[in-house]
Amino acid sequence: MIKRLTAKISDFFYSLPRTLLIDIYRLFIRIRFFNKERLPENKSAILAINHSTDADPLIILSALKKKIYFLAESENFESRLTNFFMRKFANCVPVFKKQHVKNVKSFKELFYLSNKKNVSFGIYPEGVVNKKANFKQFHKGAAYFSYKTKLPIIPIYLHNTRRGPDSKKWIWTNRITRGIISIIANTFRKINIFIGKPIDPIAENIIKGFEDLANGKGYKQIIENIHRALKEEFLELKREADDLFGTAVKNMKASDFEDDTEDIVGEELI
Numbered sequence: 001m002i003k004r005l006t007a008k009i010s011d012f013f014y015s016l017p018r019t020l021l022i023d024i025y026r027l028f029i030r031i032r033f034f035n036k037e038r039l040p041e042n043k044s045a046i047l048a049i050n051h052s053t054d055a056d057p058l059i060i061l062s063a064l065k066k067k068i069y070f071l072a073e074s075e076n077f078e079s080r081l082t083n084f085f086m087r088k089f090a091n092c093v094p095v096f097k098k099q100h101v102k103n104v105k106s107f108k109e110l111f112y113l114s115n116k117k118n119v120s121f122g123i124y125p126e127g128v129v130n131k132k133a134n135f136k137q138f139h140k141g142a143a144y145f146s147y148k149t150k151l152p153i154i155p156i157y158l159h160n161t162r163r164g165p166d167s168k169k170w171i172w173t174n175r176i177t178r179g180i181i182s183i184i185a186n187t188f189r190k191i192n193i194f195i196g197k198p199i200d201p202i203a204e205n206i207i208k209g210f211e212d213l214a215n216g217k218g219y220k221q222i223i224e225n226i227h228r229a230l231k232e233e234f235l236e237l238k239r240e241a242d243d244l245f246g247t248a249v250k251n252m253k254a255s256d257f258e259d260d261t262e263d264i265v266g267e268e269l270i
Contacts, residue, residue, distance in 0.1 A: 025058055026063075028187045030188060030190045031192075032190065038198060042117070044114065045151055045152050046120070046152070048124075048142045048230055049122055050130070052161050053182045057122065063193055067118065069093055070091060072086060077092075082175060094106055121145070123142045123145065125139055126138060135234065138230065142226075142227075143224075143227040146199070147201050147226060152198040153230055155197070155233045157234060157241060158191065158193060162182070164181065192244075194237045197233055199229045201222070201226055
């Protein structure tokens with residue numbers, strides 16, 4: 001009893017900086033939602049989000065008012081300062097792209113959290129901040145995680161964020177400085193958030209033709225189907241945004257994504 005109470009008090013004080021930051025930032029952002037009714041109420045889900053600025057996590061947390069755990073590259077946790085910021089302010093879990101054995105701990109944490117009610121997970125399919133107008137290659141991490149947890153994927157397209165210059169200067173390569181500048185740059189910015197149609201990993205169009213989900217070969221094709229549906233939904237959201245706001249650079253189609261041919265081993269979560 002005392003141990004449980006101590007843990008709750010500790011969690012409260014650790015989460016206080018993030019709560020205060022989110023509540024304050026919420027006062028200074030201007031959000032317009034499209035198809036918000038597609039967001040599940042009181043249910044867990046995977047939120048797949050395009051990544052155009054380092055302020056994305058704070059924008060999403062402030063706009064959705066949900067408990068979200070983000071998956072982020074392990075490089076963002078290297079120093080004590082960045083680790084504290086990523087864990088306590090951005091609510092992130094590290095994923096290792098090179099030292100795969102270290103992902104065991106992260107995966108255990110993620111699957112433990114996935115069993116809780118009303119918990120969402122934020123994944124950036126592009127893997128890195130993309131300052132270009134069109135999408136980068138999508139990794140299959142969101143599809144893999146959806147398949148393993150049976151949680152639906154909700155595509156979320158952030159439109160009209162200030163991306164910042166695509167520069168190699170120190171000020172834009174230092175993660176903390178870049179994050180602070182991105183947060184300030186998007187303050188008072190009119191940001192449009194388009195919610196896509198949920199992608200259910202056990203929907204008929206996803207598992208059609210696969211009677212045994214445990215089949216060694218079949219599961220890869222199911223993940224590929226989820227992955228393809230996610231890309232198509234993002235293209236549709238982008239078209240919707242371009243039509244409404246006249247921001248189209250070119251008409252994208254599925255073939256405009258780079259080929260994503262890596263094996264699915266569970267490490268490609270971002």
